[in-house]
Every structure is written in C-alpha cells, then in structure tokens.
Amino acid sequence: MPFMTPAFSRSKALVRSALSTRLRRACAVVALGAASLGVCTGVALAQTLPAPLNTSVMNQPMPDTGAAAAASAPVMPGGLTSSMPALGEGVLVSVNDDMISSYDLKQRMLLLMATSGVQVTQDNYTQFQSQALRSLVDEHLQEQEMKHWKVTVENKEIDDELNRMAQQSNLTKDQLLAELKKMGVEPTTLKDQIRAQLGWNDLVGGRYHSNAQVGRDQVDATMDKIIADGQKPQYAVSEIFLDPATGGGIEAVRKGAAQLSEQLNQKVAPFQAVARQFSNAPSAGNGGDEGWMVSGSIDPQIESTLKSMKIGDISAPVETKDGVYIFYLRDKSEGNSDEVVRLKQASVALPAGATAAQTAAAQLELTSFKSRAPSCAAVDELGKKTEGVRIDDLGEAQLSDLQPEFASALRPLKDNQTTAPMPNGGEMKMLYVCDKRLAGDNALTRDQVESQLVNNRLSMLGKRYLRDLHTSATIEDHH
Numbered sequence: 490m491p492f493m494t495p496a497f498s499r500s501k502a503l504v505r506s507a508l509s510t511r512l513r514r515a516c517a518v519v520a521l522g523a524a525s526l527g528v529c530t531g532v533a534l535a536q537t538l539p540a541p542l543n544t545s546v547m548n549q550p551m552p553d554t555g556a557a558a559a560a561s562a563p564v565m566p567g568g569l570t571s572s573m574p575a576l577g578e579g580v581l582v583s584v585n586d587d588m589i590s591s592y593d594l595k596q597r598m599l600l601l602m603a604t605s606g607v608q609v610t611q612d613n614y615t616q617f618q619s620q621a622l623r624s625l626v627d628e629h630l631q632e633q634e635m636k637h638w639k640v641t642v643e644n645k646e647i648d649d650e651l652n653r654m655a656q657q658s659n660l661t662k663d664q665l666l667a668e669l670k671k672m673g674v675e676p677t678t679l680k681d682q683i684r685a686q687l688g689w690n691d692l693v694g695g696r697y698h699s700n701a702q703v704g705r706d707q708v709d710a711t712m713d714k715i716i717a718d719g720q721k722p723q724y725a726v727s728e729i730f731l732d733p734a735t736g737g738g739i740e741a742v743r744k745g746a747a748q749l750s751e752q753l754n755q756k757v758a759p760f761q762a763v764a765r766q767f768s769n770a771p772s773a774g775n776g777g778d779e780g781w782m783v784s785g786s787i788d789p790q791i792e793s794t795l796k797s798m799k800i801g802d803i804s805a806p807v808e809t810k811d812g813v814y815i816f817y818l819r820d821k822s823e824g825n826s827d828e829v830v831r832l833k834q835a836s837v838a839l840p841a842g843a844t845a846a847q848t849a850a851a852q853l854e855l856t857s858f859k860s861r862a863p864s865c866a867a868v869d870e871l872g873k874k875t876e877g878v879r880i881d882d883l884g885e886a887q888l889s890d891l892q893p894e895f896a897s898a899l900r901p902l903k904d905n906q907t908t909a910p911m912p913n914g915g916e917m918k919m920l921y922v923c924d925k926r927l928a929g930d931n932a933l934t935r936d937q938v939e940s941q942l943v944n945n946r947l948s949m950l951g952k953r954y955l956r957d958l959h960t961s962a963t964i965e966d967h968h
Contacts, residue, residue: 580967582622584629589622596678597621603672605766606758613748616736620767623735628685630958635688640695642688650683693951701946708939712926713903715938719826719927722784724795727760727777727817730770736812746806746813753803753815760803760817769812771948777817791816827928830899832883833868833921835859839912851917854878855910858919864905865923883920887928895920 582589598621602609609617635641648662655665666676729749736742749767752758764770764777772779784792794807795818804816835858837851858878862871872880888896898908899922908920926932933941 582626583963583965583967584626585633585962585964587629587633589625589629593625594618594621596673596675597625597682599673600669600678600682601766603669603674605762607749607752607763607766608757610748613745616745616767619737624682626959626964627955628682630955630962631685631689631692634954634958635685635692638692638696640688640692642684642691646687647680647683650687651680689951693947693954697947697950697954698943701943701950703939703942703946707942708935709904711938711942712933712935715933716828716925716927718781718783719828723781723822724784724787724792724818725781725820725822726779726795727764727819728770728772728779729760729764729768729777729815730812731767731814732769732812734812735769739808739813742813743806743808746815750803750806750815753817771952774948781822827887827889828900829885829887829926829928829932830922831885831924832899833865833923834881834883834918835862835868835872835921836879836881836916836918837877838879839915839917841915848912848917852910855917855919859907865921868921889928 578591580588580590581594598617601617601621601624607613607617651662651665655662658665660668666679669679670676729746731742731746733739733742736745745767749763753760753763761776761778765773767773768777770777770779782791782795787795788809790809791807791814794804795816798804798816798818800818800820802818804814804818807814807816835855837854839851840847843851854877858871858875862868868880869882872878888900891899892913894911895908895913898911899920902908902922902925904922904924906922910917910919912918924935926934
C-alpha cells in the first residue's frame with residue numbers, strides 16, 4: 490500500500506461499549522466464611538426491573554413470632570441467623586393462585602445474602618427482605634406464564650447450569666450445593682431460581698424474537714455512533730442505582746446507598762454481586778456493567794464525579810433527580826481511538842512531471858467515476874468498463890498505519906463515502922470506505938452490533954412483558 494508509513498504505533502484497544510447479550514451470564518461471589526465461590530447465576534433477560542408491589546410487608550421488618558419461627562431458622566456462619574428478625578409462619582403473599590410462604594421468603598433471603606456477600610445488619614435487613622420478596626413475586630409470574638405457553642426446562646438443563654457454576658469455583662455440583670446447604674440454602678431454592686431464569690429467557694426469545702429484528706440503517710447508525718464516541722473521553726463503569734420509587738423514598742435510598750458504599754469500600758462485598766442483587770438499573774443483570782459512558786452524554790453531576798476518580802475507585806453515593814448511584818470506575822479513555830477501515834482504491838496514472846492541466850484532468854476523471862459508482866459494491870464492475878481507471882481492493886488498514894494526509898481524509902468518512910482525489914506516487918487516487926470499525930481485539934464488528942441490538946430489544950420487551958403481568962395479576966398481602 491503506497492501511502493502507508495514504514496513505522497506505526499497501535500493505539501489502546503477500546504473496550505466494547507455496553508450492549509448486553511441475551512445469554513451473557515452475570516457472576517456473583519458466594520461468601521462462605523473464609524472462602525468464596527465465584528458463581529454465575531443470572532442471565533441478562535431474566536434480570537428484569539422489579540415492578541413495585543403495593544404490599545405493606547415489603548416495607549416492614551419481619552415480626553418475631555416466637556419459638557416456632559426461631560426453631561425453623563437455619564444455622565449460618567458468624568451468627569447471622571441470630572441477628573435476623575424471626576419470620577412469622579404461613580402464607581405471606583399470594584400471586585394469583587400461587588402462595589409465597591415465610592419459608593420461601595426466608596430461603597430466598599438466605600440465597601440473596603449468600604450471593605451478594607453483603608453483611609446483614611438491622612439497618613439493611615428490610616432491604617434484603619424487600620428484594621427477596623420482589624424476586625419471588627417476579628418468578629411466580631414468570632413461571633405461571635411459562636406454564637400457560639407450555640415452556641418447560643429439563644432437569645438436565647438445570648444440572649448443566651449448576652455444573653458450569655461449580656466448575657467456575659473449582660468444585661463439583663454436589664460440593665457447591667453442599668456449601669450452600671451449610672449456609673441454610675436448600676438445593677431446590679437455587680434450582681427453582683435457575684429454572685425460572687432459563688424458562689423465561691426461552692419464552693421471551695420465542696415470543697418476541699421476530700419483533701426484535703433491526704434494519705441495516707439502525708446498525709449503520711449505531712456503528713457510526715460507536716466510532717464517533719471513540720474520539721471522546723470515556724469512562725468504563727459499573728453502577729448500582731437505587732430508585733426511590735421502589736426503595737421506600739429518597740431518605741431510605743440515601744441511607745441504603747450509604748451502607749452499601751461503606752461495605753463496598755471496605756471490600757466486604759464484591760461490587761458485581763451487590764449490583765446484581767440490589768441495583769434497580771437495567772445493567773443489574775450484567776453485574777452493574779454499564780460499559781463505556783461517553784463525555785457529553787452523561788449527567789454533569791455524574792461526569793464530575795467520574796472525572797475525579799482513579800481507576801479502581803468506588804464512588805460515594807451520587808444523588809440525581811432519578812435516584813442515587815454508586816459507581817465503580819474500571820477504566821478511562823481520553824478518546825482519539827484508532828480505527829480500522831476496509832478500502833478500495835480507484836486510481837488514474839499521472840505522467841512523469843505532470844502539468845497542472847494533466848493533474849486537473851485526472852481529478853475530473855475520478856470525480857466522474859465517483860458519480861457513476863457511488864458505493865463500494867459498484868466500483869469493481871464499473872472499473873472493468875472504464876478505460877484508464879484502475880481498481881484495487883486494499884483490504885483492511887488501521888488509520889494509524891497510514892500517511893497522515895490519508896488518515897485525516899478517511900477519519901470523518903462513513904461507509905460508502907470517498908475521499909477527494911489525491912495525488913500520490915505518480916497517480917491520482919481516490920479511496921472508498923467499504924467498512925469501518927474501531928481498532929482493537931474488543932472492538933465490535935457489524936455482526937456483533939446487530940446481534941446486540943436485537944438482544945437489547947429482547948431485554949426491553951421482556952421487562953415490558955413482566956410489567957404487564959404485574960399489572961394484570963392479583964397480588965395480595967396475607968401478613
């Protein structure tokens with residue numbers, strides 16, 4: 490390639506922007522005394538925003554009803570059970586014809602405590618209780634809809650998921666379940682959660698996949714935005730968002746955020762696990778991974794916080810008009826990311842010592858060629874029929890590899906756009922941009938962008954689906 494420099498430097502690879510994928514697993518850490526297990530239990534589509542429930546039990550501490558409740562409490566490390574208010578016995582909430590008992594809620598709370606790693610105190614106990622109850626209500630609605638549409642999850646699928654989780658912790662499936670059993674979590678509690686998540690994903694994908702398709706124009710626009718954003722300062726963040734609408738009001742959310750921030754900064758609990766269990770943001774399903782936030786499209790108060798943070802920092806709570814955020818800064822980029830372009834070249838030979846008139850004639854010839862071949866697809870065929878114009882497929886090149894004048898001319902161009910005719914090496918050359926993407930191993934390809942746009946739509950449709958189920962359901966508090 491005649492316009493490439495002999496030496497070049499590669500820019501830092503830009504980590505892909507946050508576009509969730511349908512089967513991306515969110516990993517948690519199960520704290521088991523001095524040991525910890527890396528466990529992935531979530532699937533992006535299953536991690537929907539919980540709809541608010543008008544049940545008073547969600548905003549009240551569990552009452553101590555005496556010895557019967559205390560006797561049923563499992564034994565947990567560190568005296569955790571003794572610090573928990575005892576649950577009343579019997580049915581707490583009904584979801585249509587299904588019942589959620591005190592035992593069900595207690596089991597889910599123990600699983601929530603195990604998978605979040607957060608230390609339970611009297612101050613945050615109600616938050617655990619509310620989160621556990623919301624997840625149980627969601628799962629009952631999902632399972633009822635799965636039954637209606639005859640969606641089933643085979644035991645082998647659940648065992649496969651458990652085996653995958655155990656392998657990530659260097660354990661067998663039986664060892665993993667035994668460790669959870671020591672914490673009071675029955676195997677059926679985790680299996681039921683996995684069954685609901687897998688089945689819900691299948692149901693949403695099956696019903697809405699045709700509605701989630703995207704057109705080429707949307708893919709092109711998204712690729713253009715990703716490339717443009719690569720030239721601006723960016724912050725790779727994970728987030729925890731606490732919504733006052735579902736968290737008992739702004740004062741309760743402020744208090745909860747302060748407690749979580751303190752434990753996160755003390756390294757008591759892993760950020761990813763806490764985000765998945767407590768965050769009200771869509772990113773909760775990915776352990777809070779919000780991807781790259783781009784300067785200029787961020788709330789000014791949030792951007793001010795991110796600017797002052799170092800990589801690896803966890804922020805103090807940041808209050809906005811929507812609620813309260815906690816951020817974990819994973820990486821920073823100052824922009825000016827490198828790009829990869831796939832090029833075709835149309836060229837006209839110039840005689841040695843070409844005059845101004847000859848140069849102008851070559852420019853005019855290429856300009857005329859461009860008007861008749863406006864896209865990469867049309868170049869080869871027209872080139873065969875046009876005498877004096879040679880077509881070369883140059884393949885892919887990074888802009889940083891090219892001579893500065895060519896890199897500058899190509900940087901602002903989109904697919905199927907061309908540079909102006911430019912003299913170089915005894916020829917007049919015009920470059921067609923056939924494809925363009927950010928450079929680096931983690932940069933998204935066009936196919937990946939299309940796939941993730943579809944997955945985003947599926948996720949949105951799944952959340953809307955669940956909210957509709959909440960609206961039409963009869964959910965009653967029996968406490």
